[in-house]
Amino acid sequence: MRKTWEAKTDGTYFASNLLGGDHSLSLGSIRGAAKHKKLGLIWVDAHGDFNTPETTPSGNIHGMPLAALAGLGDAGLVRLWDEPVPVVDPRRIAVVGARDLDLGEKVNLREAGVMVMSMEQIDRFGMTSTMEKAIQRVGRDVDGIYLSFDMDALDPRHAPGVGTPVSGGLTQREAHLACELIAETGKLAGMDMVEVNPILDVRNETASLGVDFILSALGRRVWNG
Amino acid sequence: MRKTWEAKTDGTYFASNLLGGDHSLSLGSIRGAAKHKKLGLIWVDAHGDFNTPETTPSGNIHGMPLAALAGLGDAGLVRLWDEPVPVVDPRRIAVVGARDLDLGEKVNLREAGVMVMSMEQIDRFGMTSTMEKAIQRVGRDVDGIYLSFDMDALDPRHAPGVGTPVSGGLTQREAHLACELIAETGKLAGMDMVEVNPILDVRNETASLGVDFILSALGRRVWNG
Amino acid sequence: MRKTWEAKTDGTYFASNLLGGDHSLSLGSIRGAAKHKKLGLIWVDAHGDFNTPETTPSGNIHGMPLAALAGLGDAGLVRLWDEPVPVVDPRRIAVVGARDLDLGEKVNLREAGVMVMSMEQIDRFGMTSTMEKAIQRVGRDVDGIYLSFDMDALDPRHAPGVGTPVSGGLTQREAHLACELIAETGKLAGMDMVEVNPILDVRNETASLGVDFILSALGRRVWNG
Numbered sequence: 001m002r003k004t005w006e007a008k009t010d011g012t013y014f015a016s017n018l019l020g021g022d023h024s025l026s027l028g029s030i031r032g033a034a035k036h037k038k039l040g041l042i043w044v045d046a047h048g049d050f051n052t053p054e055t056t057p058s059g060n061i062h063g064m065p066l067a068a069l070a071g072l073g074d075a076g077l078v079r080l081w082d083e084p085v086p087v088v089d090p091r092r093i094a095v096v097g098a099r100d101l102d103l104g105e106k107v108n109l110r111e112a113g114v115m116v117m118s119m120e121q122i123d124r125f126g127m128t129s130t131m132e133k134a135i136q137r138v139g140r141d142v143d144g145i146y147l148s149f150d151m152d153a154l155d156p157r158h159a160p161g162v163g164t165p166v167s168g169g170l171t172q173r174e175a176h177l178a179c180e181l182i183a184e185t186g187k188l189a190g191m192d193m194v195e196v197n198p199i200l201d202v203r204n205e206t207a208s209l210g211v212d213f214i215l216s217a218l219g220r221r222v223w224n225g
Numbered sequence: 226m227r228k229t230w231e232a233k234t235d236g237t238y239f240a241s242n243l244l245g246g247d248h249s250l251s252l253g254s255i256r257g258a259a260k261h262k263k264l265g266l267i268w269v270d271a272h273g274d275f276n277t278p279e280t281t282p283s284g285n286i287h288g289m290p291l292a293a294l295a296g297l298g299d300a301g302l303v304r305l306w307d308e309p310v311p312v313v314d315p316r317r318i319a320v321v322g323a324r325d326l327d328l329g330e331k332v333n334l335r336e337a338g339v340m341v342m343s344m345e346q347i348d349r350f351g352m353t354s355t356m357e358k359a360i361q362r363v364g365r366d367v368d369g370i371y372l373s374f375d376m377d378a379l380d381p382r383h384a385p386g387v388g389t390p391v392s393g394g395l396t397q398r399e400a401h402l403a404c405e406l407i408a409e410t411g412k413l414a415g416m417d418m419v420e421v422n423p424i425l426d427v428r429n430e431t432a433s434l435g436v437d438f439i440l441s442a443l444g445r446r447v448w449n450g
Numbered sequence: 451m452r453k454t455w456e457a458k459t460d461g462t463y464f465a466s467n468l469l470g471g472d473h474s475l476s477l478g479s480i481r482g483a484a485k486h487k488k489l490g491l492i493w494v495d496a497h498g499d500f501n502t503p504e505t506t507p508s509g510n511i512h513g514m515p516l517a518a519l520a521g522l523g524d525a526g527l528v529r530l531w532d533e534p535v536p537v538v539d540p541r542r543i544a545v546v547g548a549r550d551l552d553l554g555e556k557v558n559l560r561e562a563g564v565m566v567m568s569m570e571q572i573d574r575f576g577m578t579s580t581m582e583k584a585i586q587r588v589g590r591d592v593d594g595i596y597l598s599f600d601m602d603a604l605d606p607r608h609a610p611g612v613g614t615p616v617s618g619g620l621t622q623r624e625a626h627l628a629c630e631l632i633a634e635t636g637k638l639a640g641m642d643m644v645e646v647n648p649i650l651d652v653r654n655e656t657a658s659l660g661v662d663f664i665l666s667a668l669g670r671r672v673w674n675g
Contacts, residue, residue: 127573167397223570325672343672344623344672
């Protein structure tokens with residue numbers, strides 16, 4: 001993890017960890033990006049990843065990285081070396097696509113002031129409106145927006161190659177649109193695309209989608225109007 | 226059926242027939258609930274269930290229960306014992322998700338003044354707007370709203386375990402949202418969740434969805450804002 | 451092709467090529483319809499079909515028919531016999547559902563003034579709004595609207611029986627709605643339903659959908675309000 005962090009601290013403007021492993025790798029990548037910029041953070045995920053050692057039902061580290069970045073949890077995760085804490089102001093974090101939150105995790109999220117856009121918000125108001133609200137929230141008074149994208153935000157029908165699938169998720173098109181809307185802000189400061197597991201994938205579908213989303217977040221368009 | 230009806234007439238506020246058989250069981254459950262409350266009725270279904278012996282192409286009783294509850298059809302179905310007829314005022318009934326209506330059934334629905342929100346309405350205006358209109362219509366001057374939910378309202382890709390699937394139906398997320406919107410009214414007086422057939426189901430998907438919908442209609446939320 | 455064209459030039463008001471082969475057959479059918487009426491054209495397709503011999507990466511004729519109808523490309527395709535050129539004014543053409551456009555094709559489309567409603571537009575504003583804009587554009591100062599519908603506009607999950615599938619396409623319900631909205635204009639002058647390939651189809655799903663769409667475009671409704 002030190003390596004990831006150091007790799008990102010060489011002054012590079014834009015950092016992207018393409019098609020990574022589990023979501024705890026964002027502990028390193030976002031720390032690196034935050035060294036140079038005050039960041040807003042959009043965390044696209046079926047889960048909150050906002051447990052602490054006190055609230056976690058599973059004990060998994062990959063259920064804690066967002067909490068740690070927001071300054072909550074085990075001291076060894078919250079501050080890895082000499083970086084300021086929190087890495088990202090929790091009021092500049094939005095979780096998009098949540099549909100599986102643990103009870104204690106919900107308390108943590110609420111107390112920290114994180115914006116949670118659950119599937120219900122997307123069902124009710126649509127992806128465009130949801131992303132606009134999230135971007136407005138995390139993009140205020142920051143130098144850039146970091147996109148940390150967990151492929152399990154998608155419905156398992158669209159992205160089967162993930163370790164902890166939850167039904168009722170984003171369609172391919174909604175995820176695509178979310179990336180396009182972030183690209184339009186012109187503020188993208190870095191990106192992780194995580195939880196692609198080739199062993200669980202079906203004919204590389206999930207990995208291919210991930211590549212498409214990265215390109216869209218970087219500005220690729222079918223048609224520019 | 227008398228047993229179902231009597232079970233529901235003991236003054237219980239809320240009655241739910243979880244994961245039932247065919248939709249004619251609502252003939253009993255809704256009669257029971259209507260004994261204590263003036264009801265509005267939201268009938269989520271791919272079909273109208275509004276045939277009478279004169280209009281039915283198939284002769285199936287499960288194509289007639291809504292008509293009977295509205296006071297149309299065979300005398301033996303329209304009045305089972307001593308209850309007032311109709312059990313529910315047809316102008317306080319909304320059918321949501323319809324996409325397979327018989328010709329004579331359409332005439333019956335129109336003449337009775339039932340609100341029909343076909344898939345076209347949902348495609349055009351979205352589920353939120355559709356349910357708001359339905360709730361407004363059936364919720365006026367009543368003591369409570371009864372939700373009678375046929376799983377074949379869903380698209381067969383999402384709910385394969387039904388006896389009479391019709392393509393082009395609700396997504397899991399739309400059905401979920403419909404239940405959430407009903408919960409928000411605070412007026413839910415009872416609920417049936419019917420047409421789950423384990424023999425036709427795929428790894429219990431349809432039954433699992435039904436359970437989720439029931440919990441949502443009863444108020445469960447991922448995130449409460 | 452002459453036969454198709456002549457068959458359409460006998461003064462018939464309405465011409466429909468049901469469930470055709472590749473999209474180059476529209477070179478004949480639309481020419482026939484345009485002999486009697488000034489046409490607007492809605493081209494529902496994952497692709498632009500707007501290549502010329504100079505821009506085509508594949509050399510396929512089925513990537514060129516819309517360009518030819520708009521007056522661009524090989525002289526032998528642009529003018530088959532003695533008809534005026536272009537067959538349809540490019541500013542009265544809208545491509546709906548595009549998500550796979552070649553680079554040179556994009557330049558052609560832009561220079562010709564064709565309206566392109568890519569999947570991004572549909573994701574962002576919905577199918578109703580997208581079709582309203584397309585209908586407004588192509589329906590001005592014309593005698594009728596021609597609908598040329600390539601089944602590959604649909605997502606391959608919904609319509610597997612096509613030769614050049616592209617993921618991220620229309621749902622069955624969106625395509626249905628598009629046809630209903632065209633029917634409502636009362637201006638439908640003709641229709642092609644193409645790229646249904648029985649060899650690639652799964653239990654005739656794609657062909658069945660095509661038949662449904664044709665009936666919807668001709669005015670069939672589940673419920674008329």
